[in-house]
Amino acid sequence: xxxxxLLETDxxxxxxxxxxxxxxxxxxxxxxxxxxxxxxxxxxxELVLTGLAWRRDxxxxxxFVRILAGAGVAGLAAGExxxxxxxxxxxxxxxxxxxxxxxxxxxxxxxxITEHVVRQVSGERAGDLAAVVDRHRRLMTSGPAGGGPExxxxxxxxxxxxxxxxxxxxxxxxxxxxxxxxxxxxxxLAGHHLAATRTGRRGPYRAAVAGSTYSLFPxxxxxxxxxxxxxxxxxSVLSDWLLAVEADASDWPAARLDLLQGVTQLxxxxxxxxxxxxxxxxxxxxxxxxxVQAGAAPAEIAARLRVAAPVLLPGLGAAPQWxxxxxxxxxxxxxxxxGAGVPGDIAGGPVAQALLEEILVDPAVSGPDSADRIxxxxxxxxxxxxxxxxxxxxxxxxxxxxPTDNAANADDHDxxxxxxxxxxxxxxxxxxxxxxxKASPTDEAPAQDPALHADALLASVxxxxxxxxxxxxxxxxxVSAAVHSAEGLRGALEEARHARRVAAARPGRVCAAxxxxxxxxxxxxxxxxxxxRRAFTARLLDPLRDYDRRHRAELIETLEAFLDCDGSxxxxxxxxxxxxxxxxxxxxxxxxxxxRDLSRLEDKLDFFLALRMS
Numbered sequence: 001x002x003x004x005x006l007l008e009t010d011x012x013x014x015x016x017x018x019x020x021x022x023x024x025x026x027x028x029x030x031x032x033x034x035x036x037x038x039x040x041x042x043x044x045x046e047l048v049l050t051g052l053a054w055r056r057d058x059x060x061x062x063x064f065v066r067i068l069a070g071a072g073v074a075g076l077a078a079g080e081x082x083x084x085x086x087x088x089x090x091x092x093x094x095x096x097x098x099x100x101x102x103x104x105x106x107x108x109x110x111x112x113i114t115e116h117v118v119r120q121v122s123g124e125r126a127g128d129l130a131a132v133v134d135r136h137r138r139l140m141t142s143g144p145a146g147g148g149p150e151x152x153x154x155x156x157x158x159x160x161x162x163x164x165x166x167x168x169x170x171x172x173x174x175x176x177x178x179x180x181x182x183x184x185x186x187x188x189l190a191g192h193h194l195a196a197t198r199t200g201r202r203g204p205y206r207a208a209v210a211g212s213t214y215s216l217f218p219x220x221x222x223x224x225x226x227x228x229x230x231x232x233x234x235x236s237v238l239s240d241w242l243l244a245v246e247a248d249a250s251d252w253p254a255a256r257l258d259l260l261q262g263v264t265q266l267x268x269x270x271x272x273x274x275x276x277x278x279x280x281x282x283x284x285x286x287x288x289x290x291x292v293q294a295g296a297a298p299a300e301i302a303a304r305l306r307v308a309a310p311v312l313l314p315g316l317g318a319a320p321q322w323x324x325x326x327x328x329x330x331x332x333x334x335x336x337x338x339g340a341g342v343p344g345d346i347a348g349g350p351v352a353q354a355l356l357e358e359i360l361v362d363p364a365v366s367g368p369d370s371a372d373r374i375x376x377x378x379x380x381x382x383x384x385x386x387x388x389x390x391x392x393x394x395x396x397x398x399x400x401x402x403p404t405d406n407a408a409n410a411d412d413h414d415x416x417x418x419x420x421x422x423x424x425x426x427x428x429x430x431x432x433x434x435x436x437x438k439a440s441p442t443d444e445a446p447a448q449d450p451a452l453h454a455d456a457l458l459a460s461v462x463x464x465x466x467x468x469x470x471x472x473x474x475x476x477x478x479v480s481a482a483v484h485s486a487e488g489l490r491g492a493l494e495e496a497r498h499a500r501r502v503a504a505a506r507p508g509r510v511c512a513a514x515x516x517x518x519x520x521x522x523x524x525x526x527x528x529x530x531x532x533r534r535a536f537t538a539r540l541l542d543p544l545r546d547y548d549r550r551h552r553a554e555l556i557e558t559l560e561a562f563l564d565c566d567g568s569x570x571x572x573x574x575x576x577x578x579x580x581x582x583x584x585x586x587x588x589x590x591x592x593x594x595x596r597d598l599s600r601l602e603d604k605l606d607f608f609l610a611l612r613m614s
Contacts, residue, residue: 001027001120001254003075003100006047012116013108014077017091019100024250025074025202026257030117032110036060037067044072045254047117049110051079058089065093072202075100077113098200121254149175149267156245156263160256163246166219166267168358169194169238169468170461175267181244187464189214193242194468197233204249204260215249216242219264219271234331234346237468239354241271278357284308285375285386292489293379295530301486308375309388321389321482322489323452326496327356328382328504330474349378355465355475356383359457384493389451389482454479454499454512466509476503477512490530533613540610543593555593556611558586562598563608 004023007014016023028045031038034053042048048068055061068076076099078086086103094101104113149166156162157177165176171186181189192207193216205216219241243264249257288308291301305322329352353376360374376385454477458465465475478499480492495515503513544555558576562583565572573583587598596603 001117002251003027003047005120006113006117007102009116011108012113013105014102014113015105017086017101017103018095019075019098022075022098022100025100026254027074027117028121028254030114032114036064039067039071042068042071042073046073047075047077047113048073049077049079049104049113051110052082052087052090055083055087055090058087061087061090062093062096065090065097065099069097069099073099075102077102077104079104079106079110081106149270150177152263152266153177160259164263165244167193167242167244168361169240169242169355170358170464172358172361174241183460185210186244187460189216189244190242190464191467192216193218193244194237194464195470197237197240198468198470200233204245204257206248206250212246213248215245215247217245217260217264219243219267232346234473235351238329238351238465239358241267243267281311281375282353282377284311285377285384288386288489289377289379289384289493292493295490295534298485298487298530301489305486308386311375321451321484322492323387323389323482324480324489324492324496325356325360325385325387325452325457325477326382326493326500327352327359327385327475327477328500329355329469330381330476332472332474348381349383352381352383352475353378356385356477359461359477360385360387360452382497384496387452451482452479454503454514454517458510458512462510469509473509475510476500478503479512479514481515487530537610537614540594540596540607541614544590547589547593553586553589555586555590558583559590559607560611562587563604563611567598567604 002023003025006012006027007016007023026045027047029043029047030049031041031046032049033041034051035041036054038048054064065076076094078090078101080086080103086101091101093099104110153164153166153175154177156164163178165181165186166174167181167186167190168174169190171183171188171190173181173186188209189207192209192214193205196203196205196207196216197218203216203218207214207216220236243260245260249260284304284307288301288304291304329348331346331348357374357376360376374385374387376383378384457477457479469475478496478501480496480499483489483492495518498518499513499515502517503511506513541556544559547553548555558572561575562572565575569580569583573580576583578586591597596606598604598607
């Protein structure tokens with residue numbers, strides 16, 4: 001039964017003090033308590049009756065209400081017999097934790113309310129109990145081991161006449177019964193789900209989109225890696241699936257809601273199974289990333305790539321090209337009611353990893369198969385994707401050389417050429433994912449460039465992700481050019497990181513930049529061969545590093561500051577908190593050790609490039 005029905009029953013003597021927007025909560029039982037911590041006796045869905053004997057002063061109210069809200073009770077009814085009016089601190093605590101609060105008239109016994117609730121709940125359950133048991137049995141035998149989520153959703157359609165879809169956090173359809181859900185509709189539903197989750201509301205969430213009403217059920221990770229229920233919601237909001245049902249669940253009986261919760265648990269098991277399968281691809285990406293960042297020999301990196309290619313591009317043996325995508329999720333303020341905490345409490349790397357795995361999936365492809373070619377590692381606060389590309393058609397210009405992608409300039413002159421070079425920005429669904437180069441049946445042009453492009457990656461996911469990031473989250477993403485060999489991966493990684501920094505300098509919650517947006521040395525440096533890079537930086541910087549290790553002279557730090565200050569002695573001295581004469585002594589030592597003259601533009605430029613490449 002619903003809380004609203006209790007309020008409408010005059011004989012119960014209930015008066016609503018707060019929570020009028022939560023009256024559609026389902027009551028599954030009733031409990032009377034005056035314990036300060038009754039959590040061990042609560043299982044969720046109860047109407048809690050209390051005489052307030054637990055309250056000694058105003059400071060007791062918030063902890064008591066927090067315990068009830070954490071246990072998932074439906075509402076709290078406080079008797080007026082003990083204290084008369086209900087204390088304002090209790091009302092305030094219930095508002096804070098979004099817990100409906102009722103005052104019970106002193107003339108009404110708690111036993112009267114208990115008897116009424118038990119009678120109503122038992123009657124509702126009895127009418128449909130046999131059918132629910134039968135459906136649960138069929139759902140369990142038709143779960144992941146017997147055909148996956150599609151079988152479960154088919155049963156919902158055949159037994160309950162409910163159309164339902166499993167959606168990713170960006171609205172991509174993972175499973176469904178009957179006709180596929182249109183992409184824009186899926187994105188809109190995902191946006192409603194993420195926004196409701198960030199407010200801390202309990203599901204299912206009601207959403208009215210395109211003239212229809214949908215109920216959105218969260219699908220929580222239920223495996224061994226599941227995060228405890230008290231987690232910060234921001235740790236999972238951008239990775240959890242949802243079940244979208246074309247119906248209004250606000251007037252459903254408890255038995256039907258229980259059934260749908262069982263469906264979400266079955267789908268969660270399937271999600272856990274697919275996450276476990278993704279572990280292999282994550283490990284491959286992590287191994288390659290560690291080799292690249294450690295400056296390993298290209299031959300060693302190439303050997304790892306030969307292992308990764310058959311996993312990520314089955315049937316092609318080795319990938320002729322690779323791209324690197326770097327993503328970062330930053331939280332800038334404490335969360336809302338559902339996600340209290342400070343920004344430093346959330347590890348950004350795993351959040352960005354799960355999100356990047358979703359973003360790189362072609363939105364035009366439903367189901368999990370297209371995600372099987374995504375390999376994403378994370379290091380620190382970054383997520384880094386290693387994306388293999390099929391061969392570029394001979395009719396298309398190669399992008400492997402780095403500064404040959406003129407898509408940005410082409411937009412200004414030749415719209416048709418721009419669409420082709422950017423993976424058809426007008427049709428983002430064909431410009432995203434490793435298979436994005438496949439032309440549609442109505443396309444008269446030859447196969448398009450399969451390379452990833454920053455704008456197309458985010459075109460279909462910007463709206464739902466912005467809802468999930470809310471006011472305190474930000475996603476920035478950078479995309480490298482394609483490279484042909486292992487030797488170019490380090491440059492591609494640096495290029496993607498530079499591009500992400502360009503994106504971070506832009507306004508907006510969801511921003512991306514590609515390699516063609518980089519300029520000057522930022523574009524050129526990533527494609528300097530590793531052996532040239534190492535020799536150049538060693539010749540200029542190793543003498544300074546050796547001297548710093550022996551004497552703690554901070555020559556490298558001084559050199560960086562001197563160049564950042566454009567050679568200004570006074571500004572550099574002020575930045576380093578040094579006397580100008582001390583700064584001149586350090587610069588003189590740098591020139592003596594390296595044989596260079598920092599008054600010459602050429603030598604300044606060499607030092608600048610060496611520091612950027614080190």
